[in-house]
Amino acid sequence: MATGDLPGKRHKLKVLLKTGLHKMTNVEVLKERRTRPQQPATRTGATNSRSHDRVAADLQIALIVELDADGAFLMRELQRLRYTVRHFWPVPAQIPENFDVVYCTLVEDLPRRIPWLPGEPATALVLVDKGRDALNLKLIHNCAAHGLIHFPATARSTISSLTMAREHFLYEQRLRGRIEKLDESLRTVRTVERAKSIVMQVKRVSEEEAFNHLRNQAMERRVTIGAVANAIIDSHELLG
Template sequence: MAINPLAQFSRLRLLVVCEPDEDGQSLLRHLQRSRAQVRHQWPAPDRIGENADVLFCEYGPGLGNRLAWMPGEAEAALIVLLPQNVRLDYHELHVACPNAVLSRPYQPHLIDAAMLLAFDQFAFFRRQKTRIARMEENARAMRDIEKAKQLIMRRNRINETEAFRVLRDMAMKKRVTVASLASKLVDTSDSLV
C-alpha cells in the first residue's frame, strides 16, 4: 500500500489561489486528502499569502508585488501554478521567487512532488536565515565584549586577561551573560561621549 507523502503536512495551513475550474477543483480535492487546513480564494486578493504555511498561486502579471511579504523575506512556501500554453514572463516569475512550480493539468504525483520540494526548500531557507541571525548576534556580542574589555583596561589600567576576568565576575554577580553586560557597558559609555 502506497503512503501519501502529504500526510506529514496535516498540520499546515494551505492557501490555494486559483480559478475554480476543473483543474483547480482537482488540485483542491487532492490537497484536502492531506488533512491540512485548505482554504481557497478566488478571485485573487490584492495581498496574497497571509496566514498560510504553503501558498499555491496562479501565475499572473504583478504576482511578485502582490505577495504579502517583501522579496527574500517569504513567510510561506510558494508554489506557482503555471497556465497551459501561455507564454511566461520569466522575469515576473523570478521576482515572485517561488519554491516550486506546478503546471496544468495538475497530476497527483506532481502536486505531491511540488509540495514536498517547496516546503523542504522553504524550511531550509528559514533554518539558514536563523543561523545567519545567530552568527550576526554572536559577532555583535564579540565586538561588544572587546569594547567592554578596552573600557575596563583603560579605566583600571589592567591587561586584557584581567579585564575579561573583571567583566566575567561582574556578569556572574549580576547573574547576566558576559555579552549582555558588555553590551550595556558599551551603550552606557557611548551615551556618555
C-alpha cells in the first residue's frame, strides 16, 4: 500500500464513522420518542376555572339569606371560590347597590325593595328560592333578576348561577351603552335638521348648501357638527 494514499483513506474512514454515528443517533432519538410516556393534556376546564377564580377574586358579593344550613353552605361556597362576601339578614328595606352581585332571598315584596328602575340595574341580582313553596313566576318576573338558585344549593349550581348572572348583567350594560349612543345620534340628527332649516331661511340657500355651511363651520372650529347646530339653534332662539 502506498504511503501517499494513507491520508485520503483516513479521511474517508472518519467520514464513514461520523455518518454511522449520526444515523445511530437519529435511530436512538426515534426510539426514545416512541417509548417516552406521553404527558397528560392540560384540562381546559381546570385552566378556565383557575382563570375565572383570578378574575372573580375581585368581585364583591352581598348575600341576603338566613344563615341556616342552606344559607351557610352557599356562603361557604362563595368564600371557597375566593369572593368577598358580606352577609345581610333580614332582607333590608332597600337592596344594596354597591356590590358586583347580590344574592337575595325571594320575598313577596322584593320588587319594592329594588332601588333601580327596570332595565337599568346597578348590580347583578340572583334570586334565592328556599324550595319550600310553589314558585311565584309573576314575582320572579317583576324582580327582573339575572339569575335564580334553588335551595339546597350545590357547588355546581352556585358557580353556574353566579357566572350566568354576571354575564347577563354585563351584556345588559353593553346593550344600554349602544342604545345610549343610538339615542345621542338621533338627537344629533334632529338638531342638525333643525339648524339646517334655520340656515336655509336666514341665508336663503338650498338644503345641501346649508349642510355644507354647518360642516365647514364645524371643521373650522374643530368641533362636532352637532355642537355647531346647537349653537345656531340657541342663537336663533335668543334673537327671536
